[in-house]
Amino acid sequence: MVAFPYAHVDKSLRALAGQAEGFGRHAIGGLHGALYHVTNLADDGCGSLREGCCRNEPLWIIFEVSGTIELSSDLRVSSHKTIDGRGQKIKLAGKGLQLKECEHVILCNLEFEGGRGHDVDAIQIKPKSRHIWIDRCSLHDYDDGLIDITRESTDITISRCHFSVHDKAILIGGSSSNISDRCIRVTIHHCFFDGTKQRHPRVRFGKVHLYNNYTRNWGIYAVCASVESQIVSQCNIYEAGEKKVVFKYLSEKAADKEESTCGWIRSEGDLFLNGAQPSLLEDGSAKCVFEAHEYYPAWTMEPGSLALKKFLQLYTGWQPIARPPDNCSIVEDTLATEI
Structure with a gap:
């Protein structure tokens, strides 16, 4: 049996809060807020998703409708x-979500x-968020990136997501001039990168x-380590x-350094299929990469296998699961439109 994480979080609505693995493990979202019911697919106005995201107070946003919300402008998500x-x-x-200077957000x-549109990402996380x-989301076909994490945004987990029909999947660290991005920390696990061309992810500093x-059938490379980045790749399937080249190294010069450097990658237990070539550096630089257990004590991981490969194809991205009951005693948001 494949050991899939978070098997318990669908038993009650708010069981998601604080249950992420990795660097985003403290994210509680709107745990201490009221329920907000999205009752229509309008871009704005009463009962819309935008109205709920813009409110200042903590909210747990749920949907009473299915369908497409066509965003005419980027939708900014506030904290909690x-x-x-x-x-x-x-x-x-149409457009995407922007997480600007916010904290404790769960998608x-x-x-x-x-x-x-120009610079339109599915999920843009900057600055200082x-x-x-981000859990169980399907992302494809945007004009820019699918997920961008830049400008001192940190302590983020991306899990069980499905990326497809796209060029640039995940960018972490936007420029070699942004040396403050040395604070960035991101965990990506149990995701399926399905024929996306590059950036699974591409990393600067973080x-x-x-x-x-x-990750399968990439178009340029699978993972790219650029200026000063540290990447631990454990039990992934490439x-x-x-x-064929899995790991790419790209040298850039940090704004406060004299010489250009690339990043560092340590591969442990990765499974390479169909002639995939790790192309790891052999200069001992992998010793420069951090140890995950220095930052969190445990995570749900198993050896890469054909069983895991099949499982990730079936159970990543959006899932047709029922909404769990809300066992929280917090009174629902009476200002939201009810049905």
Whole structure:
């Protein structure tokens, strides 16, 4: 049996809070807030998703409708919000979500597709946002990136997500001039990168822990380590298509340094299929990479296998699961439109 994490979090609505593994493990979202019911697919106004995301107070946002919300502008999510798509099928299109200077945000069981425009990402996390968890989301076909994490945003976990039909999947650290991004810490696990071309992820400066992900048929490379980044790759599955190189190193010069450097990658227990070539540096630089247990004591990981590969193909991204009951005694938000 495959040991999938978070098996217990669908027993009650708010059991998600504080249950992420890795760097985003402290994210509680709207745990201490009222329920906010999204009752229509409008871009704005009473009962809309945008109205709930813009409120200042903590909220646990749930949906009473299924369908596509066509965003005419980026939707900014404020602190202490859970956007919980369990029980419905919600697709966000047109633009994406922006997490700016916020903390404690959970995004669960949503679909992102068809974002259009310059610098339009499905989920853009910058600046100085922290304690973020993105779980069981399907992301594909945006004009820029799917997830960007930059400008001192940190303590983030991305889990059980499905990335497809896209070029640039995940960017961590936006520029070699942003030396303050040395604080970035991200965990990515149990995700399925399905034919996306590059950035699974691409990292500048930050510390990134990858485990039990399945990346296949990339178009340029699987994982890229640029200036001063530290990447731990544990028990992932890399299955090559036409392109075989898994790990790419790209030198850049940090703004406060005299010479250009690349990043560092340590691979432990990774499974390389169909001629995938790790192309790891042999200069001992892997010793520069952090140890995950220095930051958190445990995580759910198993050896890469064909069983894990099949499991990740089936159980990542949006899932047709029922919305759990809310066992919290907090009174529901009477200001939200009810049905």
